[in-house]
Amino acid sequence: MNRYSSIALVLGFGSLVWACSDDEPAGTDGTGAGPAATTTTGAGGAPTTATTGSGGGGGDTWDPRFDAFVEALQQDLAENDAYGVSVAIMENGQVTFAHAFGSKDKDGLEPLTPTTLMQIGSTTKQMTATSLLRKVEAGDLALDDTLEEKLPMLEFALDSTWDDQLTPHLLLSHQGGIIDYIDWGGPANDANLANFMYGPFADQLWLMSPPGAFWNYSNPNFVFAGLLNEELDTRAWPDIIREDVYVPLGMTRTFARKAEVEADGDYSGSFGFTVDALENGGPASDVPMSEIGDSASVRPAGLVWTTPTQMMDWAKFLIHGNTTVLSDELRSEITTAHVSTLYLNGAMQYGYGVDVWEGFLTSDGDEFYPTPVWEHGGNTISMTNAFWVLPEKDFAICITTNGYATNFDHSVDVAIKTLVDLPAPIDPPMYTVDPTQFSRHVGTYYDLHNVGEVTIEDNGGNLTISMPDLEAAGVNYDPELTAISSDIFVLHVDGQNLDLTFVPTTPGGSSVYIRNRAFVISRPEPAFAPQAAPSAHPDRASILRMLARARMEDAVPRRVLNAAKRAH
Numbered sequence: 001m002n003r004y005s006s007i008a009l010v011l012g013f014g015s016l017v018w019a020c021s022d023d024e025p026a027g028t029d030g031t032g033a034g035p036a037a038t039t040t041t042g043a044g045g046a047p048t049t050a051t052t053g054s055g056g057g058g059g060d061t062w063d064p065r066f067d068a069f070v071e072a073l074q075q076d077l078a079e080n081d082a083y084g085v086s087v088a089i090m091e092n093g094q095v096t097f098a099h100a101f102g103s104k105d106k107d108g109l110e111p112l113t114p115t116t117l118m119q120i121g122s123t124t125k126q127m128t129a130t131s132l133l134r135k136v137e138a139g140d141l142a143l144d145d146t147l148e149e150k151l152p153m154l155e156f157a158l159d160s161t162w163d164d165q166l167t168p169h170l171l172l173s174h175q176g177g178i179i180d181y182i183d184w185g186g187p188a189n190d191a192n193l194a195n196f197m198y199g200p201f202a203d204q205l206w207l208m209s210p211p212g213a214f215w216n217y218s219n220p221n222f223v224f225a226g227l228l229n230e231e232l233d234t235r236a237w238p239d240i241i242r243e244d245v246y247v248p249l250g251m252t253r254t255f256a257r258k259a260e261v262e263a264d265g266d267y268s269g270s271f272g273f274t275v276d277a278l279e280n281g282g283p284a285s286d287v288p289m290s291e292i293g294d295s296a297s298v299r300p301a302g303l304v305w306t307t308p309t310q311m312m313d314w315a316k317f318l319i320h321g322n323t324t325v326l327s328d329e330l331r332s333e334i335t336t337a338h339v340s341t342l343y344l345n346g347a348m349q350y351g352y353g354v355d356v357w358e359g360f361l362t363s364d365g366d367e368f369y370p371t372p373v374w375e376h377g378g379n380t381i382s383m384t385n386a387f388w389v390l391p392e393k394d395f396a397i398c399i400t401t402n403g404y405a406t407n408f409d410h411s412v413d414v415a416i417k418t419l420v421d422l423p424a425p426i427d428p429p430m431y432t433v434d435p436t437q438f439s440r441h442v443g444t445y446y447d448l449h450n451v452g453e454v455t456i457e458d459n460g461g462n463l464t465i466s467m468p469d470l471e472a473a474g475v476n477y478d479p480e481l482t483a484i485s486s487d488i489f490v491l492h493v494d495g496q497n498l499d500l501t502f503v504p505t506t507p508g509g510s511s512v513y514i515r516n517r518a519f520v521i522s523r524p525e526p527a528f529a530p531q532a533a534p535s536a537h538p539d540r541a542s543i544l545r546m547l548a549r550a551r552m553e554d555a556v557p558r559r560v561l562n563a564a565k566r567a568h
Contacts, residue, residue: 065419066097072414073399077101081271081284082384082403084112088308089415090315090396098309104268104402106286117253117267117305118400119292120385121378124304125222125353126334127314129172131241132229133330133352136168140232143169150228157203165211168228171221172352173338177209179449180218180517180549184381185275186295188258190236196297197227206449208520209513214503215339215350217517219301222353226300237300248324250313254306258294261305270382272404278381284404292382302378308398315389315396318374335374335391342487342501342515343560345429360390360416361428361559363409368428379405386412393420409558431485435461438486441502441511443523450519450546452537463489473540475547487511494547518550 062070066089077085084102088095104110135141147154147163156162170176183196201220209216230237238256246254253264261267273284274291294303318335321328337349337356347358347368357373374389384406386399397415399408416422438458445454452469463481470477470493477493481500484490491498498518502511514521538546 060099062097062099068418069097069411069415070099072411073101073408076406076408076411077401080401080403080406080408082401082406083108083271084268085399085401085406085408086112086114086116086118086308087397087399087411088114088312089419090312090394091419092394093316093320095309095312102402106269106271112268112402113266114309115253115266115307117255117261117264117307118270118385118402119303119305119378119380119383120311120387120400121380121383122219122302122353123311123376123378123385123387124300124302125378126318126351126376127241127245127304127353128222128225128229128300129334129352130326130331131237131245132168132172132225133326133333134244135229135232137327137330141168141228143167143172147224147228151224151231153198154202156206158206162207162211166224167211168225169338170211171225171228173350174215174217174221175212175339176218176221176224177207177211177213177216177520178218178220178224179205179208180220181205182219182223182298182301183295184278184293184298186297188294188296190238190296192296193223193227193230193237193299197223201297208447208449209515209522213505213513214515215341216515216520219298222301223297229300237296241304245325249317249322251306251310254304254310256299256304258289258292258303258305262289267305268383268402270402270404272380272382275381287382293380302380308400311387311398311400312396315387315398318389319391319394319396342503345431345485347429348560358429359426360422362413362417363559365428365559367425369422369425371423384408388412388416390416390420393422395420407558431488433483434486435483438463440504440509441487441514443510445514445521445523447519447521448538450538450542451521452543454514454521456514465491467493469537470543472537473543475543496547496550498550516550518546 073085073087082102083106084100084104086100087097089097098114100112100114100116102112104112104116132141136143141150144167147166151163154163166176181201183200186192186196226237229240233240235243241256242254246252255261255264267289269289270287270292271284272287274282274287275293276282277285317325318331321331334352335354335356336351338352339350340346341348341350344361349356353376355375357375359371360369360373361367371390371392374391376387378385381404382402384401384403386408389396395416397412399411401408438461441456441463442458443456445456446452447454451467455466457464457466463483464479465477465481466479467477475494477491481489481491484499487502489500491500498516501515503513503515504510505512512522
């Protein structure tokens with residue numbers, strides 16, 4: 001799955017980008033931006049028998065049982081646009097592998113090491129949830145409190161009732177229904193978290209669906225969670241999470257501010273997008289530290305810097321707990337399946353900043369091992385992170401790269417299949433397509449902000465779509481939808497594939513919503529309209545911005561898509 005090499009999302013109030021994904025996207029062109037040679041630096045484990053690193057590491061070693069994994073890492077690094085990759089593995093509560101391959105820079109002059117700080121993107125979200133849950137434990141907040149109660153300064157200009165419906169529980173489980181915009185080019189000043197969310201965001205942006213209607217991934221859910229945490233405290237959010245969460249867990253070199261990373265001194269540049277390239281449609285390129293984004297209003301959603309080895313301290317917390325940080329009862333809320341993602345026939349659900357899987361699904365979608373999995377990747381416009389925990393096996397792995405949208409799925413597969421005592425695989429949760437159910441989706445839907453009027457018809461067991469507002473904007477699309485299941489379809493539009501999930505309000509009833517991460521279409525007209533609604537026919541600029549958001553990230557994890565391909 002190739003990525004796009006240029007993205008432009010410029011709105012009237014700054015550069016807004018859909019990033020910090022919960023999935024690790026594929027590389028931009030598969031050629032690999034960094035050098036083919038790798039550098040390895042050991043920092044964990046004490047093997048009794050060792051294999052010398054072959055990537056130019058100068059005698060660094062690892063237990064031979066990691067050889068297949070290292071080979072997969074080197075293969076993935078060669079096939080992706082990154083200068084280097086850093087990895088840590090925990091087994092039975094101990095770090096048994098911590099190595100880095102490649103370099104910090106495009107010229108390969110500075111070796112990447114396991115101590116090098118890099119961004120972990122949306123893996124930050126479960127940490128943001130933990131910090132906010134501390135306020136629940138302290139009695140300052142309840143999970144069903146409304147933002148109207150706790151953020152009295154917040155007023156959405158388009159509908160003053162929205163903050164009455166949003167709660168911490170809905171935010172942390174991605175059920176807020178909020179449009180997925182973040183201010184990537186915003187100021188690093190801590191005050192900008194509040195300034196942006198109370199100002200441009202509340203003044204100009206909107207909810208796409210009623211809070212609590214269904215799961216739909218959106219970064220602002222966690223930006224609001226960070227703002228809420230800050231308003232219940234006297235400290236800025238980066239200080240709250242560092243002092244209350246990271247330091248007590250031993251993650252003393254984990255930071256939310258780029259200035260603190262620069263002061264630490266051991267950090268990496270990247271191959272990705274600068275904010276300028278983002279705003280002006282420029283290509284991916286070398287991104288020095290001075291050009292890496294540090295918007296205060298993005299930090300709670302995905303701008304934390306750390307190392308894979310420190311992420312093993314985080315994995316220990318998730319599995320075994322630390323009541324100094326959070327009670328076991330509230331910690332369990334992070335990895336409790338609160339809501340179905342509506343993917344994989346219910347086998348993939350969402351906690352608080354964590355994907356909760358009923359089993360480990362291989363990246364080709366062919367094998368499914370029935371053991372619980374907690375997972376959440378992340379990508380900024382500069383770096384990519386993969387974080388997997390198998391709690392019943394006391395196993396965790398973190399893979400962080402200094403490239404935008406890298407794909408190390410093969411390495412994850414090899415690590416888990418060769419290092420974990422897995423149960424026998426069973427058939428993956430299968431999608432089924434029943435054309436007799438298509439009639440539930442037929443009708444006319446509306447999206448006042450993004451795509452306008454949409455009509456769905458059933459033509460002899462084939463679902464078709466009519467989008468007159470896209471046609472008027474000169475956007476090409478295929479009127480025939482591709483069925484993945486009876487409720488999930490693919491729309492081919494403007495050279496990209498968008499997943500559409502039809503969602504009823506009652507099980508088995510007629511669909512009321514069509515969900516995509518970039519837009520939500522509803523019926524009857526309008527099923528969910530703001531008090532100050534814009535025109536029912538979005539202009540061409542609005543439609544193109546929607547397509548740019550949809551292009552930036554895929555909402556559906558690759559493993560889920562591959563399982564669908566296997567089923568058909």
